[in-house]
Amino acid sequence: MSAKRKHRSTNEYLRYLKRETSNKERHSFERDLQADPFEMDALEGMEQIPADELEEDLLSIHATLHKRLKRRKRRNLYYAAASVASLLIVGTIFLNIYEINPKTTSESIPKDESFLHEDVTGQPGEEIRVEEPELAERSGLEKVTVSEKEAVSEEVTVSDEAADLDEAADLDEEADLDEEADLDEEADLDKVAVSAPAEEAVREIELVPEEALVVEEKTDHEDRAKQVAGVVSDEAEELPSQAAMAPAVEPAVEAEEPAEEPAEAKEPAEPAEAEKREFDELIIKEAQPRRSQKKGRSREAPALMTTQRVQGIVVSSEDMEPLPGASIMVKGSDSGMVTDMEGRFSLVTDQQAQPTVIASYVGMETEEYQLDGSRDNRVVMKPDMATLSEVVVIGYDADKSVYATGAVQKVKLDDETTYYKGAEPEGGLEAYRLYIEEQIRYPSGVTNRNREVVVLKFHVGTEGSISRILTLRSPGDPFTVEAIRLLKEGPSWNPAMNESGPTDDVVRMRIVFKQE
């Protein structure tokens, strides 16, 4: 039955409410509505607000629906693409790990040996010694650069994907891998650094294989970028046995400690050394955006650049909880990063001992912090009271039994019909709501919740006077005071009306404090 009846369109409602229809049309509209409680209810709701506001809202909901339909389509596509991409990437990473792992241990050893032999044979000429490592380094570094780029791009995509898909587990894993990779790198780099003084101290012949070995190993490490720490230690253990003939081993093993001791060996750099330095710097630059830690470089180019790594954690002063996603910039540079899930950061700076970082976070004060340059920096951020904007929305609530928004007819079940209209603020509810929105002030520093509700109950007399204000609900005195201020300073109220004229009324008002 009602399915057959045609429903009244949005336009018909608007024309009716704007009184653009003839009486005949009005009747047929009303007649249709009488037959359908849905439409009756809807009209009753629509009558509560002015027709132009209604039109605005109806337009807006149609626009929202339209947007919704569009977005859904795009999102579906995006999901499909994202899942395919992430599958591919995860696949490649696993392949990489499994393919390279066996190689590194088996391949690097023979290579080292071959180098060793070669060098022993080629030892007599000094030129050969110089060129050999240089070549090895070059090829190694080139590899590094390429593989690093790949690694970086992979990582970026993975983390994007992971973030999108909310795969926290992935993130964690990634973080772990990163850390391990970092450790690896660090160990390697230290070795590289230390191998240099060894170079001076020990006979030239031994240095050659050792250098080559280290570079080789480094290449492998960087290539993988995600290696398990165990393998490193294995290889590190292999090192001494390998270079047993080379006394240079000792410094290499001791390389656990950052080789930051000033360079005792500042002998004039050979051309090959100079070149090497350039390459090293290249790596540093390359590595910076990746937050990989190239530590221990300091002694290699003291005059040109001093880099060091700073690590730390960002916490909130309120609860000392870590702040993930806070951004940390080294002052006076363009290097910076965002803290990880545990609020940790780790970045490279070319500044001297105590770098200053600028930490910023939504809702926190952007401030500069002096770091002491070591590992366990603690950046404590304070909440920013000033920028907490007072975007306020008020929920207007009323007790139906005594008061309802808009005009209400109360129908008694006997034949008597009573007209009743609750007390209303002058200018209507919408205007009142606007007034509250404009005037409400969120008491500062009282609570860290961003939504609080105060419920007031008060009496509106026959002259519209407000009295007997009761607080039914409030999170605290500052809120109560503010709510009462709003009520008292606000527009005056019109008394409730029934058939015999103005009457007393009790109004319950709900004020929602919100801040963003």
Added chain:
Amino acid sequence: MLEISGKHPESTDEELLQQFSNNGSLDTLGALYSRYMHLVYGVSLKYLGNREDAKDVVMQIFEKLIVDLAGQEIRNFKSWLYVLTKNHCLMQIRSQKSADGRLEGYKIEQEFMESEQEVHPIDRDEQSVEEALKYCIEQLKSEQKQCIELFYYQKLCYQEIAEKLGMNEKKVKSYLQNGKRNLKICLERNHVSKKET
């Protein structure tokens, strides 16, 4: 003026529903929903009394439809949507704890609405009811009788009736509503019993 035209102006609700259950296309559902969106908005506005909340509900209901319509056979989409909307609004009010007093008011109203759900005899246009109807109208109180006659028989609109009787439109509506309820009671006593025999 508002220009909103559905994509499928000629299809019935049932056809669109069928189409949606076949292809799951949101466009189809959107076309169907946009027919009633203003009603959902109006009802939400009535219950929640807040424009922003009402707008939110319109979109929430749409999201709900996407989920709820799957695997459901709906014979009358419009009245199903009405119940869905009302329930959604009531749930919303319920979740705002402070609205207890207000909720009670609506509970009563809902029961009342549900009994009203069935189309009133006077809106049915059935010949067999005519006589009983005439009899019952005579029994009504004068204002209710006047309003019903003017509205249903002389086909005047609320505004005209209000002018004619010197009362406001809201009163006209409430007389009509009460008159109809009384008529229904009267008809059920006289006519339905006749029908059953």
